[in-house]
Amino acid sequence: MYASTQVMPRVWIGCLACYNAGRLVGDWYDGDIADDVTPEDLHGRATSHEELWVMDHDGFCGALEGECSPSAAAEIAQALADLSDDEANAFGAWIALYGDQSELGKWVEQFREDYRGFHDSEADFAREWFEQTSEPDVVAQAQVWPFNEIDWERASVELFTGGFTSEDALGGVHVFFAR
Numbered sequence: 359m360y361a362s363t364q365v366m367p368r369v370w371i372g373c374l375a376c377y378n379a380g381r382l383v384g385d386w387y388d389g390d391i392a393d394d395v396t397p398e399d400l401h402g403r404a405t406s407h408e409e410l411w412v413m414d415h416d417g418f419c420g421a422l423e424g425e426c427s428p429s430a431a432a433e434i435a436q437a438l439a440d441l442s443d444d445e446a447n448a449f450g451a452w453i454a455l456y457g458d459q460s461e462l463g464k465w466v467e468q469f470r471e472d473y474r475g476f477h478d479s480e481a482d483f484a485r486e487w488f489e490q491t492s493e494p495d496v497v498a499q500a501q502v503w504p505f506n507e508i509d510w511e512r513a514s515v516e517l518f519t520g521g522f523t524s525e526d527a528l529g530g531v532h533v534f535f536a537r
């Protein structure tokens with residue numbers, strides 16, 4: 359179930375020349391249009407100052423750390439906009455683990471391939487994985503005693519020391535293919 363209350367990533371864009379001269383000239387903008395903000399927008403008039411920089415940000419779900427260029431912020435914000443709220447949080451966790459903040463478009467694709475969804479627990483995922491990847495008669499047999507007594511927590515250990523990895527999230531875990 360996805361919430362429809364996704365927070366729009368916001369960035370505080372400042373003028374570097376002003377910053378270096380000891381003045382804070384900047385404002386908050388929606389992250390996805392960070393690349394469209396001009397020095398004239400920031401100063402409210404024509405200016406010879408050219409370089410803008412994202413000095414603060416909000417709502418990036420952990421996918422953006424520290425400062426960056428407006429174009430990088432816009433790329434991440436646009437990537438997040440393609441994801442649901444739950445996915446965005448998973449993406450943030452995943453980027454912190456594996457990604458870097460260049461070529462985010464590529465990372466979103468990779469994330470979509472690797473992300474195996476949100477689950478109550480690793481054991482819960484192990485049971486689902488078994489059901490999805492096993493022959494129907496094997497799955498049917500697993501409903502019947504004594505096969506229905508599988509300790510999925512123990513069974514999940516092998517999955518999560520081999521092919522999968524998980525990240526704790528509120529109320530469960532995000533599961534990814536391990537890389």
Ligand SMILES: [Zn+2]
Pocket residue numbers: 373374375376377383401405407
């Ligand atoms: Zn300036």
